[in-house]
Amino acid sequence: MPTAVPTPAHTPTPTPIAVIGLSCRLPGADGPEAFWTLLRDGVDAVTDVPAERWDADALYDGDPAAPGRTTGRRGGFLGDVSGFDPAFFGISPREAAAMDPQQRLTLELAWEALEHARIVPAALRGGRVGVFIGAMTDAYATLTHRQGLEGIGSHTLTGLNRGVIANRVSYLLGLRGPSLTLDTGQSSSLVAVHSACESLRSGESDMVLAGGVNLDIVPDCFVAATKFGGLSPDGRCHAFDARANGFVHGEGGGVVVLKRLDSALADGDRVLAVIHGSAVNNDGGGQSLTTPDRSGQEDVLRLAYERAAVDPALVRYVEAHGTGTRVGDPIEAAALGAVLGGPSRDAGLPLHIGSVKTNVGHLEAAAGITGLIKVVLSLVHRELPASLHFATPNPDIPFDELGIRVRTELGPWPHAAEPDAPLIAGVSSFGMGGTNAHVVLGEAPAGTPGPTAAGAPEGDVRQLPYVLSGRTEEALRAQAGRLLDHVTDGPETAPADLAYSLAVTRTAFEHRAVLTAGDSAQLVAALEELVAGRRGGVSVSEGRLAFLFTGQGSQRAGMGGELGEAFPVFGAAFDEVLTHLDPSLREVIASGVGLDET
Template identity: 35%
Template sequence: WKALEDAGYASSSLSPELRQRTGVFGGITKQGFHLYSARMQDRFPSTSFASLVNRVSYHLNLQGPSTVIDTMCSSALVAIHEACEYIRQGKGDMALAGGVNIYTHPSTYVGLSISQTIADREQCVPFGKGGNGFVPGEGVGVIVLKALDQAIKDGDGIYAVIRGSAVNHNGRTKSYTTPDPGQQAAVIRQALSQHVLDPRTISYIEAAASGSEIADAVEIVALTQVFGQRDSGQGDYKIGSVKPTIGHSEAASGIAQLSKVLLCLKHQTLVPTNAPEDFHPTTPFHEWPFQLQREVSPWKRLTIDGTEVPRRAGITSIGAGGVNAHLIVEEYIPETEHTHQSTNPTTPILFVLSAKNKERLSECAKQWLLYLQKKQNADLENIAYTLQIGREEMPCRLAIVAHDQKGLIQQLEQWMAVQESTHDCYFSERKASLDESNGQVTETSDLGELARVWVAGNAVSWSGLHQGKRRVRITGLPTYPFKRRTCWINCDQIDRTLTEIDQDKDATQTLDQVSQNKVVEFYTFMAEKSNAALVRRPVAQGAIPTVSGVPTEYLTFCPFEEKVPGFSMSQVFVHPERYPDEIRIIQAKQAEMRQVLFCREDFASVHTFLDIGCGHGTDVIQLAALYPHNRTEFKHSSTDLAERQLQRPIPSQVRPHYWHRSHLSHEQQSRVIPKHSHLT
């Protein structure tokens, strides 16, 4: 919607021919809504990749191809390439193309961690030593594509020109996800060859680099193969990456890269790639065919063989599954610079806005006030033309006849204050559907009359109003201010439903069924069934000394500096009589671990000791016996477990707390961490 509006098109006003020849191409590789279905009884939240583009075609009534692309991180750039091919081959006249990446379920981050593709820090460093993954990013972006000659003929606003695009695959490499510098170089050469472009004319590279040391180094090798031998050029050659700034948005990363390049072309400025001061590249800088852009600087045109060439950039996206994509983007230089007179136009203009209701219309007027106050010497005639032909006409309408920018600002301010019709300002808040509008009004060129009949709900032949005049669509104007809504699954209801389900289950579950939680099952089994030999520890300064008559059996694992061949902790616990040597090792390490844990504690000054997940309760009972003033508390899954294990009563100042998984909410269950001791 916003992309079409920005381009100056309203989907409802497209001709039947253009509607049938407008395609939608989108890249996506993740969603995750369906993962919430396991937590719900009567609902099944889900979507499909196809719906990403099919719903766009449906809502905008676009009847060309509606194609979804999933090539992982290169999805958006591949979607743009497919859209370009659709137009190049003459199959279509216009296309919407882009990508989206959102993380809707926590398991996405778990998966990235398990596969070790996510960074272990908050910012990725492209091309640097020690890079071990990317920082995830979310985003969505869309562009509108047309053939260049047709866009010029139609008076479209043009951000840039795609001079070449190409897609290939690595084929078989050392592993499924191993990048191939040869194929990355090949896809760049294919994009260059599409319009026989000289590699020396590419002055900037927006790299795929996302923070993986190996993958980023491979990309530099590929770029060196294509651009490393150039000569006879005058000017700077730069490289950068948007990902340290906004993260790596996977399927949407290509549209993020392209958006950055388009903005750089618009402002003729290169922006820095975030990198630390002590940045150490994997490949030495002197071997790079481009210099890392690390500051804001003008983007100057190159001079090749004595001829100045347009600013050109190459954009690379690399999918983890082996799909490489490259796009070559060039600044648009019109044959004749468009000029306008807007400070004192010879004729007034008709400025029109519409919205679903007065609230949205007020927001729209507010946006335009800010725009006009900031934009000096605005092209009012073409702005008015763009609003008339390139916006959906909605029931709540505002039309202003203005002679200059200052007068238009004053009229908008006045309407914002009173929100009613005044001189040269026409307002109507219609409730009826636009399907009830009257016939087109073409008999008058009086702007005041056109404004009056338009706000009344009538259709106007805007093209007739501008007949014989050279008009162009203006890009970058304010778009429709949709009311912000949160569209999400009611997780509170999910959690309540889950709690009710668990409570119902626990009311009928047997002890064996409770043990389906494998962590609880294992811990309970070890506490109740183990018969390992008791550990006797020597007294050391600061450590908990052994109390006469109190066994010192510890239900804990123990740290080993090195792997012990053939050692199995579970086997030792289940059959201790078979593993006397291993038990001696465990005893020594358990004692050593407690010496380290408690060596600095002065228990004489401690008044409360809390042990969560206390095992056999040995520590707390020893402390209670040694320091009667010390109140000792422990949490356990069985109130009499420690008493049964130690075969002695629990001292009076020791307070056991019984907890069971049925007493915890789902969120609490997932956050219980056993064996944490706190001293106060």
């Protein structure tokens, strides 16, 4: 565990919070695996504004003072924000059309995060599960109101209400915990994570989903950022670099599933990382409403590490707010150096910092959750990716004096003075109104469940069942396609773990298929047939389960023996049945002697 530091009498013993699942939809990265590939490969996912969004050339003007014009023509965009399967979530097409796409995206992210945590969503119904989502923009409301009063319909009120972004998830899953949409500006999603952790620590919630969303579907945000003076004219985030000239818009979102660490361990959950502590404050006002204040940032950092009972000298990396602005970068660097850097660092071991905004842009309300997911993935893979577009250090930042260094290459975490010391990192996110948040993260404790699912069969298994389902036949084939991509191009997964996860940790929908395979080649071939429609599934309606005993006697001697050896659960159930009949029947069944073969 991290080295503890003395804490004041009023500071309670920190309760570690486990991150047990996550999901994300980001520019150039649909899901955690794709996001890690993007980070690992140092990809800049910022592009020109897609033509289907708006005519960027028509709105462009090099003069930031030009009325109704913007200096920005680039940003981090999702490939499709209109695609949504309303029937999957029990929503009518008419209501879905009236819903803010941020509501739709949050529903998808919440479902995917629970699947990543290996939790069947229906199992949470009626439970004390909280939902905390950060959001700050109303772009869809802007589009709706442009239609005039005639554009208001029966679903407009709920479709555009920002609070419903979190409430939709609670309603869909039947959750009884707190359900809040938080708006603290650009720090919203990290404040949501902090609030979620506090709900867990107080016992108000037994599990929480926390995250944030942001979509740039109208050009108004680009024009507003230009007039504010914060938008980068060259469309690149040069965090902590001498070329820092403003931030770059980005869109997307992410959700994490959180539990108290002791509960996660007791339940056998896979722990990805641990949140040791967090803090939120307001800087109380700098030179202006939107100018960050160094002392306020220092205070939130000190409070976070005090509450986490973690020595700041153990921190190896901080995912900075890092917007790439001339004013903000030097202030943030100075605060990090004062609290986490300087002479308290081990000799030759500076604090590494970076900013995911250099990869995907500034996701504003979803910026903090994006940075947190980046750090969780870095802890899981035990590698730190590079922060992009850093060539010449900002002359207003005395890096050596502060004891900090921008991470510029992919590689292992910096070695600590104690090689066995756990990996510790921080994540910062700041709102333009002065609301600051910082989260202290660490790697999962040794011995916690890893990639192999608890209860999955081990050893040489000749054939395994792979269970797939969807609400429609098309959805079933789409699921098969996703699994095919995972098997052929994704990270290597133990066959037994894959089969177990599909059978036990996924919702069983109406259209189903079970593929049996003894190796990956057989599984790929079966999946290809299902995707192409050469193999079909079955449609299952709700009903009671029944067993039919044909009365024909034995089929062959020793039937079921190999099954019992390969699958201990079946073997144990079989043994239990024999104890109620006659244990000697095992020998009879195995040999076939004495069985009625008529």
